[in-house]
Each structure stands twice: as C-alpha cells, then as structure tokens.
Amino acid sequence: MNANVKKVDYAVRGPIVQRAVQIEKELKEGVKKPFEEVIKANIGDAHAMGQRPITFFRQVMALCTYPELLDDNKFPEDAKNRARRILQSCGGNSIGAYTTSQGIDCVRHDVANYIQRRDGGIPSDPDNIYLTTGASDGIVTILKLLTAGEGRTRTGVMISIPQYPLYSASIAELGAVQVSYYLNEEKCWSLDISELQRALQAAREHCNPRVLCIINPGNPTGQVQSRQCIEDVIRFAAKENLFLMADEVYQDNVYAEGCKFHSFKKVLFEMGPEYSSKVELASFHSTSKCYMGECGFRGGYMEVINMDADVKAQLTKLVSVRLCPPAPGQALMDLVVNSPQPGEPSYQTFMKERTAVLSALAEKAKLTEEILNTVPGISCNPVQGAMYSFPRITLPERAINEAKAKGQAPDMFYCMKLLEETGICLVPGSGFGQREGTYHFRMTILPPTDKLKIMLNKLKEFHQKFTQQYS
Amino acid sequence: MNANVKKVDYAVRGPIVQRAVQIEKELKEGVKKPFEEVIKANIGDAHAMGQRPITFFRQVMALCTYPELLDDNKFPEDAKNRARRILQSCGGNSIGAYTTSQGIDCVRHDVANYIQRRDGGIPSDPDNIYLTTGASDGIVTILKLLTAGEGRTRTGVMISIPQYPLYSASIAELGAVQVSYYLNEEKCWSLDISELQRALQAAREHCNPRVLCIINPGNPTGQVQSRQCIEDVIRFAAKENLFLMADEVYQDNVYAEGCKFHSFKKVLFEMGPEYSSKVELASFHSTSKCYMGECGFRGGYMEVINMDADVKAQLTKLVSVRLCPPAPGQALMDLVVNSPQPGEPSYQTFMKERTAVLSALAEKAKLTEEILNTVPGISCNPVQGAMYSFPRITLPERAINEAKAKGQAPDMFYCMKLLEETGICLVPGSGFGQREGTYHFRMTILPPTDKLKIMLNKLKEFHQKFTQQYS
Ligand SMILES: Cc1ncc(COP(=O)(O)O)c(C=O)c1O
Ligand SMILES: Cc1ncc(COP(=O)(O)O)c(C=O)c1O
Numbered sequence: 001m002n003a004n005v006k007k008v009d010y011a012v013r014g015p016i017v018q019r020a021v022q023i024e025k026e027l028k029e030g031v032k033k034p035f036e037e038v039i040k041a042n043i044g045d046a047h048a049m050g051q052r053p054i055t056f057f058r059q060v061m062a063l064c065t066y067p068e069l070l071d072d073n074k075f076p077e078d079a080k081n082r083a084r085r086i087l088q089s090c091g092g093n094s095i096g097a098y099t100t101s102q103g104i105d106c107v108r109h110d111v112a113n114y115i116q117r118r119d120g121g122i123p124s125d126p127d128n129i130y131l132t133t134g135a136s137d138g139i140v141t142i143l144k145l146l147t148a149g150e151g152r153t154r155t156g157v158m159i160s161i162p163q164y165p166l167y168s169a170s171i172a173e174l175g176a177v178q179v180s181y182y183l184n185e186e187k188c189w190s191l192d193i194s195e196l197q198r199a200l201q202a203a204r205e206h207c208n209p210r211v212l213c214i215i216n217p218g219n220p221t222g223q224v225q226s227r228q229c230i231e232d233v234i235r236f237a238a239k240e241n242l243f244l245m246a247d248e249v250y251q252d253n254v255y256a257e258g259c260k261f262h263s264f265k266k267v268l269f270e271m272g273p274e275y276s277s278k279v280e281l282a283s284f285h286s287t288s289k290c291y292m293g294e295c296g297f298r299g300g301y302m303e304v305i306n307m308d309a310d311v312k313a314q315l316t317k318l319v320s321v322r323l324c325p326p327a328p329g330q331a332l333m334d335l336v337v338n339s340p341q342p343g344e345p346s347y348q349t350f351m352k353e354r355t356a357v358l359s360a361l362a363e364k365a366k367l368t369e370e371i372l373n374t375v376p377g378i379s380c381n382p383v384q385g386a387m388y389s390f391p392r393i394t395l396p397e398r399a400i401n402e403a404k405a406k407g408q409a410p411d412m413f414y415c416m417k418l419l420e421e422t423g424i425c426l427v428p429g430s431g432f433g434q435r436e437g438t439y440h441f442r443m444t445i446l447p448p449t450d451k452l453k454i455m456l457n458k459l460k461e462f463h464q465k466f467t468q469q470y471s
Numbered sequence: 472m473n474a475n476v477k478k479v480d481y482a483v484r485g486p487i488v489q490r491a492v493q494i495e496k497e498l499k500e501g502v503k504k505p506f507e508e509v510i511k512a513n514i515g516d517a518h519a520m521g522q523r524p525i526t527f528f529r530q531v532m533a534l535c536t537y538p539e540l541l542d543d544n545k546f547p548e549d550a551k552n553r554a555r556r557i558l559q560s561c562g563g564n565s566i567g568a569y570t571t572s573q574g575i576d577c578v579r580h581d582v583a584n585y586i587q588r589r590d591g592g593i594p595s596d597p598d599n600i601y602l603t604t605g606a607s608d609g610i611v612t613i614l615k616l617l618t619a620g621e622g623r624t625r626t627g628v629m630i631s632i633p634q635y636p637l638y639s640a641s642i643a644e645l646g647a648v649q650v651s652y653y654l655n656e657e658k659c660w661s662l663d664i665s666e667l668q669r670a671l672q673a674a675r676e677h678c679n680p681r682v683l684c685i686i687n688p689g690n691p692t693g694q695v696q697s698r699q700c701i702e703d704v705i706r707f708a709a710k711e712n713l714f715l716m717a718d719e720v721y722q723d724n725v726y727a728e729g730c731k732f733h734s735f736k737k738v739l740f741e742m743g744p745e746y747s748s749k750v751e752l753a754s755f756h757s758t759s760k761c762y763m764g765e766c767g768f769r770g771g772y773m774e775v776i777n778m779d780a781d782v783k784a785q786l787t788k789l790v791s792v793r794l795c796p797p798a799p800g801q802a803l804m805d806l807v808v809n810s811p812q813p814g815e816p817s818y819q820t821f822m823k824e825r826t827a828v829l830s831a832l833a834e835k836a837k838l839t840e841e842i843l844n845t846v847p848g849i850s851c852n853p854v855q856g857a858m859y860s861f862p863r864i865t866l867p868e869r870a871i872n873e874a875k876a877k878g879q880a881p882d883m884f885y886c887m888k889l890l891e892e893t894g895i896c897l898v899p900g901s902g903f904g905q906r907e908g909t910y911h912f913r914m915t916i917l918p919p920t921d922k923l924k925i926m927l928n929k930l931k932e933f934h935q936k937f938t939q940q941y942s
Pocket of ligand 2: 323515635686770771
C-alpha cells in the first residue's frame with residue numbers, strides 16, 4: 001500500500017476521539033462511569049454542540065431541494081428569490097444536476113461581489129473563484145497542484161506550529177516536505193518574520209520551499225494577525241518567491257477588542273502594484289465556521305490571485321476529474337456571501353440570529369481564558385478569534401515519565417486520563433505540534449455557556465488532582 | 472508544478488465541452504448559428520436533461536434541511552419518519568454537523584441491509600461500508616491507498632479500454648501505471664479473460680499490476696456482464712492476486728432482454744469460501760445514476776471486502792483528513808437504499824416515478840441503437856445498460872488526414888464539426904480509449920425521447936454529409 005498514506009496523522013479524529021465514541025457506546029449500554037455524558041470539545045462542529053442553524057439559510061436550502069415549496073406562503077419572498085436564482089443557474093433547474101467543475105456561475109459571481117465588498121472595493125474576478133467541497137478540498141487541491149520535484153528539489157510547504165493537522169496530513173500524503181515555523185506563544189501566538197526566515201533557510205538545505213501557509217484567525221491557537229504582520233508576511237513571500245495560502249475560514253470569528261480581520265487579498269492590493277501584480281495567493285473560505293457552522297454541507301470557495309495562466313488551466317482540469325463540489329454546499333456558500341440585506345423581509349431575524357451566535361462565542365472566548373488562567377499549571381493566551389483555546393499545561397515529571405514508558409505523548413496521556421475520568425474530550429497539543437518540552441491541549445469554545453462552565457470547572461478539578469497525584 | 476497533474480486528461484469535460492459552453496454564450500448574445508440550442512449528450516447528468524427528481528427523496532431532504540416542516544401536514548408520514556431517523560443520527564440533530572468520517576452510522580447500516588437484500592441474503596457488515604462524496608471520491612481513495620512502489624515495482628492498475636476517464640486521470644495524478652485491457656467490440660463489448668491475461672503479462676515486464684477495475688454495467692460502452700464472465704474475472708483476480716474494484720454505479724440501469732445485473736460481491740460469495748475468504752474487493756455505488764440521477768448531491772458508498780485489517784485502518788485514517796462526505800449526499804444515499812416499502816404512503820408514487828424513468832431509458836436505449844444502425848458508416852452495439860451508446864464510425868481517409876494535419880484526433884475533429892454545425896455535443900471515442908485505427912463517439916441516451924429522435928436524425932444527416940464531403 002501507499003507509504004505516504006501510512007505517514008499521515010490526523011489528531012482531530014485520532015485515537016482519543018475513537019475512545020470517546022467507544023465510551024459513549026459503553027454509557028448507552030449501561031456501563032457505570034464517573035460521568036453521565038461525553039462532552040466533545042475536540043472539533044469545531046457548532047451544530048453538534050447545539051448551535052441552531054440560521055433560519056434563512058435553511059429555508060432557502062429547503063426551497064432549492066423541494067421547489068414545490070415555492071408556492072407555500074410560509075416562506076418569505078427573499079428566501080424564494082434566492083432559491084429561484086440559484087435554481088435558474090443549475091442544469092435543468094435542479095440542485096441534483098452536476099454543476100460546472102469550478103462551481104455554479106451565479107454563485108461564483110456572488111462570491112466575487114462579496115470579496116469586493118469585504119475588501120473595500122478591491123475587485124475580484126469570478127474567473128478566479130473555485131467552489132470547493134469544504135475548505136479542506138481547496139487546500140488539498142492547491143497543495144497537490146504545487147507539489148513537484150524529487151529529493152532536494154521536492155516542494156517544501158511552510159506551516160505554522162501549532163497547525164491545523166489537515167496541512168501536515170496532506171503534505172505527508174502528497175510526499176511534499178513539511179517546513180515548520182513556530183508561532184510565538186509568549187506574544188499571543190504571533191508570527192515572527194525572523195522565525196519564518198530561520199525556517200526557510202534551514203529548509204533550503206534539503207528541499208525547495210515554495211509555499212507558505214497561514215491560518216488567520218488561527219486554529220488551534222485562536223490568535224488574530226495584525227495588519228502589520230500580514231504586510232510583513234507578504235513582503236517576505238514576495239522576496240522569497242513563495243506561493244501564499246491564506247486559510248481564512250474564521251474570518252467572521254474575531255472577538256478580542258482591538259482585533260480586526262484583515263484579508264490577505266486586501267492587504268496585498270493595498271501594498272501597491274509592486275506586490276499585487278506579483279505575489280501568488282490562494283485564500284480559502286468555508287460554510288463550516290463563522291456564525292453559520294454548516295459543516296455537514298461541505299461548502300467552500302477559494303480565490304486564486306496571480307496564478308500563472310498555464311498552472312490555472314491545470315487547476316481547472318484537475319478539479320474537473322471529480323466532476324463538481326456538492327451543489328447544496330455551493331448554494332449554501334451563495335447564501336453566506338449573499339445574505340439578507342436591510343429592507344428584505346428576513347433581514348432582522350437573520351441579523352438577530354447571527355449576532356446572537358457571535359456574541360455568545362465572544363463571551364465564551366473570554367470565559368474560557370479567564371477560568372483556565374485561574375488554574376495553577378495552566379496558562380492560556382487570549383482567544384482573540386476562531387473557536388479554540390490552546391492552553392499550555394505544566395505536567396509533573398512523574399506523569400511525563402509514565403507516559404513515555406507507555407510510548408505515549410505526555411499530553412496524550414493527560415487527555416486520555418481526562419476523558420476516562422470526566423468524559424471531556426480534548427485533543428492533545430502533540431496532535432498540532434508544539435515546541436519540544438511544552439505541552440498543551442486544544443479545547444473548542446463551542447459548548448453552550450452553562451455546559452462550558454461546568455466543563456471548565458471539571459477540568460480545573462481534574463488538573464489539580466492530576467498534578468497532586470503525580471507530584 | 473506537479474508533473475503528474477499535467478498528465479491528467481479528462482475528456483468528459485474537455486475541449487469539446489468548453490467549446491459547447493462558449494457556443495451557448497454566443498447563442499445568447501445573438502450570434503447566428505445553423506441551430507437554436509446546444510444539445511449536451513456528453514455527460515450522464517439526468518436532471519440537466521430534464522429528468523425530474525423522485526418526489527419522496529426531495530421531500531425527505533427538505534425535511535432534513537428545514538425540520539420546521541416536520542409539523543407540516545403536506546408531507547407524508549413515511550417521509551417524516553425517514554427524516555427523523557436520519558436527523559437523530561446527526562450531531563445535534565442537524566444535517567449541518569460533521570458526520571463521522573466513514574459516514575453516518577444509521578446510513579451505513581441501511582446500506583449494509585440493502586446490499587444484503589440485493590445479494591440474496593449474503594451478509595454485509597456496516598463496518599465495511601464507507602460513505603463517499605460521489606463514487607468518484609471512493610474510487611480515487613482506493614486507488615490512492617493501493618498505489619505504491621517505484622519504477623518496476625510501481626503499482627499497475629488494469630482498466631478497460633474504452634474506460635470512464637476518471638480512472639486514467641486518477642492513475643496519472645497518482646503516478647500509478649495504467650494497464651489497458653481491451654473490451655471486445657465484436658462481442659458486444661464483452662470482456663475476454665485471454666485479453667486480461669495478455670495485458671497482465673505485458674505489464675509485468677515494467678510494473679507491478681495489483682488492481683483490476685471493472686465497470687458493470689459499462690461506461691462508455693453500455694454492456695452488461697454475464698454471470699459467467701464475472702466468475703471468470705474473479706477466478707482470474709484470485710489466481711493473479713489482484714485487488715478488484717467493481718464500479719457498479721449503474722446497477723439499476725439494465726434494459727436488454729436476457730441481461731441482469733450481478734454484483735461482484737454476490738458472485739464472489741456464491742463461488743464459495745475458497746474465493747469469498749480471499750479475494751479483495753471494493754465495490755462502488757452512487758446517488759448520481761440509476762433512476763434517481765441525483766448527481767449534484769455527491770452521494771455514494773463503497774463496500775470493502777477482505778481488506779487487510781492494517782490497510783483498512785489506513786483507509787479509515789485517510790478518509791478522516793477531509794473530515795466527512797457531504798451530509799445531504801449521505802442522507803440521499805440512505806433514501807436510495809431505504810426507499811418506500813409496500814404499505815407506506817409514498818410507495819405507489821415512488822414506484823410510478825421510478826418505473827417511468829427506467830422504462831423511458833429502456834425505450835431510448837433501443838431507439839438509439841436502432842436509428843444509429845440505419846446510418847451507413849455507423850455501427851452500434853446494443854445498449855444493454857448504463858446510459859450511453861458508443862458507436863463505431865467509419866471516417867473517410869481525407870478527413871483522417873485533415874484531422875492529423877491539425878494535430879487533432881480524427882474523432883475529435885468529427886465531433887467538433889458536429890458541434891459547430893448541429894449544436895450536438897458528444898465526446899470523441901479517443902477520450903475513452905479505443906483500438907488503434909478505430910473511431911467512436913459516446914452519446915448519452917438521456918435527452919427526452921422527442922429530442923433524442925431529433926438529435927439522432929440530425930446526427931444521421933451530418934454523418935452522411937460529412938462522409939460525402941471528405942470522400
Ligand atoms: C483552519 C481550518 N481550515 C480548514 C478547515 C476545514 O474546514 P471545512 O473543510 O469544513 O471547510 C478547518 C476546520 O476545522 C479549519 O479549522
Ligand atoms: C462508471 C462511472 N463511475 C463513476 C462515476 C462517478 O459518479 P459520481 O462521482 O457522480 O458518483 C461515473 C459518472 O459518470 C461513472 O460513469
């Protein structure tokens with residue numbers, strides 16, 4: 001079998017999650033545990049944590065799915081208009097037809113308009129938009145397109161550590177070379193150009209680094225990059241001739257005061273033609289995160305900028321092999337970029353629902369940081385954005401040794417014990433990467449506030465007991 | 472960029488389709504053409520050709536999407552029950568949650584039950600079922616899993632010629648080795664074991680052939696394999712230690728008298744433990760074909776049999792990297808395998824709709840064969856199943872020379888002219904592969920009967936004119 005596949009690791013759905021599923025089964029079968037239910041704070045899956053879908057989105061999706069409902073006066077006119085427009089752009093007016101491989105025409109136009117509005121008028125060309133099966137699909141496709149060479153000429157892909165493991169997994173699968181740069185935990189997980197430089201130089205000894213991946217707002221680390229930092233990264237990419245991949249799936253998830261989302265596209269174009277005519281960029285968005293959390297639909301898009309025309313033709317060909325992204329996901333992406341406007345009947349409900357989700361997330365981001373920082377041996381950076389905290393934990397020497405004797409990463413050992421004793425399911429920091437000798441876990445801030453509080457307090461208790469036990 | 476990507480070819484969405492899209496635009500802009508509309512007979516996209524979705528399926532999908540409709544008495548109870556059951560199996564009862572990577576539990580159970588019923592009681596294990604993003608995704612995933620080695624040890628993948636170009640494209644992308652075996656056009660595109668043997672022997676000189684792909688019913692060739700032939704193939708795979716990939720997405724599309732669909736799984740198990748305990752098999756199904764034609768939803772499943780436990784663990788890990796297949800596609804797959812039963816309120820309508828689609832296809836299969844065979848210079852095998860005819864065309868020497876002078880495959884030259892003069896969009900045989908010196912095209916039988924008749928007659932006229940012009 002494929003040797004590269006063997007090297008793939010994907011912690012977010014790794015052994016700890018498999019054990020959690022097993023425990024859930026045991027609970028159902030009546031096995032006694034010191035807890036009643038498993039709390040899954042391992043994955044950014046909002047609906048699974050009880051978040052309700054945005055009504056307007058689901059209304060339009062129902063209309064697209066079963067157009068007989070277009071005659072039903074229970075549905076608002078703006079929802080019907082959106083559905084009609086999408087269906088008109090589908091083969092045979094059916095969401096069950098294959099779409100063009102790049103994605104439904106009108107959706108790509110709406111995405112381009114959205115980007116243009118978001119970026120203060122900087123133009124976006126629908127020809128540069130590719131709809132995808134979730135952001136995951138877009139990211140893997142671009143990595144595949146750019147991976148070439150053998151041995152010392154093999155493509156190196158720079159990724160942050162900690163990182164979202166889709167990146168390391170895809171790099172392994174493609175047989176590209178992972179080039180790690182560390183985020184600065186002391187400065188709230190910010191990105192230092194000197195560290196990029198160090199990583200690049202070291203990598204040039206053994207591969208051909210050609211791609212630089214950035215996740216902003218960050219997963220698992222929750223930081224939001226400053227405009228200055230993004231400018232510096234772009235300058236660095238220009239100087240070193242790196243293709244930029246900007247993972248911006250959390251673009252609406254910014255909570256901390258003083259923080260703001262800046263798209264790479266916008267900053268690139270504001271830096272002037274010296275950069276905007278040259279730096280190659282692919283940026284990614286998704287229906288899975290932000291305020292909608294529609295992960296199951298697998299909607300997403302990417303915008304490619306300054307891609308060589310021949311390479312872009314190859315990209316278009318490459319995406320055609322799998323025919324097309326799911327049409328319902330494309331339709332949902334359309335609604336995200338073409339949401340109800342002031343004056344439309346659904347506007348107020350939409351805004352109320354959207355704001356409720358985002359304010360609750362902001363509150364939970366704060367709560368998480370605060371409670372975790374009351375625990376001796378846990379220290380947590382502010383959750384500026386995204387959906388995760390990535391606190392550092394101090395583990396007693398004896399626990400570390402016991403873990404190592406078992407052949408387990410010490411934070412895996414910790415998380416496994418936490419799961420068995422409390423039912424809380426987190427992902428160990430080792431699944432995302434961390435500086436040698438440091439330990440972390442990733443916890444989503446998605447559980448409902450009450451549950452989150454209970455969870456954080458259980459965690460506190462567990463950590464104190466664990467520390468005592470192994471001291 | 473990736474050199475393997477450059478080698479990828481995907482004719483079904485190749486230059487001829489791109490030109491068709493352009494012509495459609497020109498028509499819209501008022502450019503005069505010798506025809507009013509482009510007829511796309513290039514792709515198996517039923518809804519795009521006017522086929523209506525199955526009501527029950529869309530009702531359940533609307534209910535899953537917008538559960539508020541569960542209170543609406545316009546929806547039948549069986550539709551509501553299906554929707555409730557699916558939602559209960561989703562995180563947070565939402566189709567917007569990520570599912571497990573292998574697919575929603577209850578759907579995998581329903582798939583296993585369906586297979587068991589279909590195959591006369593031979594058991595199917597839900598643990599062997601993986602839901603996929605269309606069959607395409609499953610096929611690419613298995614090919615990726617099995618591709619290994621370098622140079623002479625590189626995995627060889629045996630595919631029929633003509634073939635569905637997903638296979639050649641994926642093999643190129645993965646850098647595996649394509650091993651072609653020819654179907655026997657003289658015997659209605661049947662598969663000869665001696666030809667398999669010849670191809671295998673030749674391939675062993677330069678690679679390590681490990682996988683044998685079969686499409687039954689066939690695309691582009693429309694044949695349905697006899698039970699005897701399937702047995703022979705299984706015996707061959709067992710003897711030569713080949714992993715069998717059975718692409719059975721057209722399992723309900725069998726029209727010709729005396730033909731019947733036999734699943735590889737069933738035949739394998741009926742051959743006794745000597746085979747059923749040993750031969751590795753992956754079989755694929757999809758929501759895109761049969762009577763439902765729900766291509767846009769990207770639903771599908773695969774069943775893996777006798778896969779080494781370690782390899783299977785790797786497969787499970789591999790599919791987790793992209794998180795999960797689209798949940799709506801999974802739900803739709805569920806309905807296909809768990810359709811209305813006698814006694815349920817939707818049963819009669821469902822059966823009526825299903826039968827109407829399949830009888831119309833049977834009629835069109837016959838019609839296509841009959842009309843095409845009245846044209847001197849066109850000879851067409853019976854369309855026993857699937858959705859395509861793949862007639863052989865005789866091209867005048869002068870046309871062949873003119874094409875070659877232009878650097879075009881002669882049947883591409885022919886199809887391009889056909890498109891420009893009549894608006895009919897077909898795919899040249901060279902996109903699927905064919906014996907040296909023979910020429911074909913692939914035409915779907917999906918257009919509505921009236922339109923199909925018009926199209927076939929236009930084609931007839933064109934062929935006669937073309938032949939005259941170049942003689
Ligand atoms: C940073 C980041 N990128 C990409 C993804 C993939 O999301 P999807 O494929 O659901 O769009 C995720 C999911 O958690 C993510 O956190
Ligand atoms: C033989 C065959 N296999 C697989 C597919 C892929 O179908 P999908 O990915 O839509 O399920 C097709 C589509 O035409 C096909 O003809």
